[in-house]
Amino acid sequence: MSFLILNFVLLFSLVDLHTLSREEPKCNTNAYPPELKDKVSDAYINLDLKPEDRWKEISMNMKVELLELLQEIKNFTNFILNGKLFDYIDKYLPFIADTLPDPYGNEIKGIAKVTGIPLGEVVLYNIFYEVFTVCTSIVAQTPGGKIFHARNLDFGLFLGWDVTNNTWSLPEVLRPLVRNFYFQRSGKTAYVATGFTGFVGAVNGVKQGVFSLTMNERFKINGGFVGILEWILGNREAKWTTFLARDVLESSSSFEMAYNALSNKKILAPCYYILGGNSTGQGVVITRDRTRSIHPMRMKQTEAGWYVLQTNYDHWEAPLIIDDRRTPGKKCMNDMTQKNVGFKGLYNVMSTVPVLNELTSYTVLMQVNTGKVESYRRYCSDPCFPW
Numbered sequence: 001m002s003f004l005i006l007n008f009v010l011l012f013s014l015v016d017l018h019t020l021s022r023e024e025p026k027c028n029t030n031a032y033p034p035e036l037k038d039k040v041s042d043a044y045i046n047l048d049l050k051p052e053d054r055w056k057e058i059s060m061n062m063k064v065e066l067l068e069l070l071q072e073i074k075n076f077t078n079f080i081l082n083g084k085l086f087d088y089i090d091k092y093l094p095f096i097a098d099t100l101p102d103p104y105g106n107e108i109k110g111i112a113k114v115t116g117i118p119l120g121e122v123v124l125y126n127i128f129y130e131v132f133t134v135c136t137s138i139v140a141q142t143p144g145g146k147i148f149h150a151r152n153l154d155f156g157l158f159l160g161w162d163v164t165n166n167t168w169s170l171p172e173v174l175r176p177l178v179r180n181f182y183f184q185r186s187g188k189t190a191y192v193a194t195g196f197t198g199f200v201g202a203v204n205g206v207k208q209g210v211f212s213l214t215m216n217e218r219f220k221i222n223g224g225f226v227g228i229l230e231w232i233l234g235n236r237e238a239k240w241t242t243f244l245a246r247d248v249l250e251s252s253s254s255f256e257m258a259y260n261a262l263s264n265k266k267i268l269a270p271c272y273y274i275l276g277g278n279s280t281g282q283g284v285v286i287t288r289d290r291t292r293s294i295h296p297m298r299m300k301q302t303e304a305g306w307y308v309l310q311t312n313y314d315h316w317e318a319p320l321i322i323d324d325r326r327t328p329g330k331k332c333m334n335d336m337t338q339k340n341v342g343f344k345g346l347y348n349v350m351s352t353v354p355v356l357n358e359l360t361s362y363t364v365l366m367q368v369n370t371g372k373v374e375s376y377r378r379y380c381s382d383p384c385f386p387w
Helices: 002-014 017-021 056-061 063-075 085-092 094-099 104-115 119-130 169-177 224-232 241-251 255-264 326-336 343-350
Strands: 042-046 133-141 147-155 178-185 188-196 204-207 211-217 271-276 283-288 293-298 307-310 360-367 372-377
Touching: 056 063, 056 104, 063 104, 063 119, 063 169, 085 094, 085 119, 094 104, 094 119, 094 224, 104 119, 133 271, 133 283, 133 326, 133 343, 147 169, 147 204, 147 211, 147 271, 147 343, 169 178, 169 360, 178 360, 178 372, 188 241, 188 360, 188 372, 204 241, 204 360, 211 241, 211 255, 211 360, 241 255, 255 271, 255 283, 255 293, 271 307, 283 307, 293 307, 307 326, 326 343, 343 360
Parallel strands: 042 178
Antiparallel strands: 133 147, 133 211, 133 307, 147 360, 178 188, 188 204, 204 211, 211 271, 271 283, 283 293, 360 372
């Protein structure tokens, strides 16, 4: 905790505080289409293979990038336990892989085996997403009722500030790892999840003709650290939040089936699941504590009535004043108007500072009826907010 506080103090000493006052946003209207060099490429995961073999090809191809990421994590944690933190991680975390439900533990073991990266470090890489994902998600419908889903994935808060370039270190090494993963069975795509190579859960995805979903972190004291500790101590009733998201993509055959699973399963960490469907009005923010859903917000309940927007704060409470992405996001959605809902309009909203910020690794755009997915690596040019 002292490490996080130190980063927080350092950051505020480097950032001109008057920039955090969040002036009226200038909504971006010409960001789409982005440059082709930033477009995320596709990778294919064969679900017919044994779990330990599914990620073999992509992991081998991205081994250098994975090692660079882990080295960056080591760089900003090397003061912990006199530089021996990763000795403990390599010794004690591998057992967690044996406790994880199928197929996740074996998939993680397969990644470690093919890359030669210590198993404990691959486990750590997957655990990170239970506690450090900061995002903006939007589900919106056209006047004709077609549902679109977009999200910015922001990751790495307090995990290494580069004082030379005024950027977070972790997003810089995460961006090369982003892929659209097409999970296939018998040669046909079952679902698509955009994420980082080496991470086997899902933080967003789409099942063509059925639903789309994203997951955002929810800041609460009894967050992921508590759930992970309970898991280590042997209480394993709860689902890992990102594994549940992938379970739902795998097995749910309807919007309501997905909604019920995301609302009612016990989970390790509080979070928000944002779910879009294939019919008019099927957009909902599911606010989760670890045992239940609280105050779900459906599209028809919102002031606009044609979209839901969720960042990392409960929708019935004001966001943190220095991290208000909700207000600019909603303003830009309203300025865009419903008639412009689509990949272009949503990408422009996601390109407006501070919805786009120094933590943003990628933007993903999804349309459930067609199953179309477009994802782009993101870079926030000055002037920009650190989060």
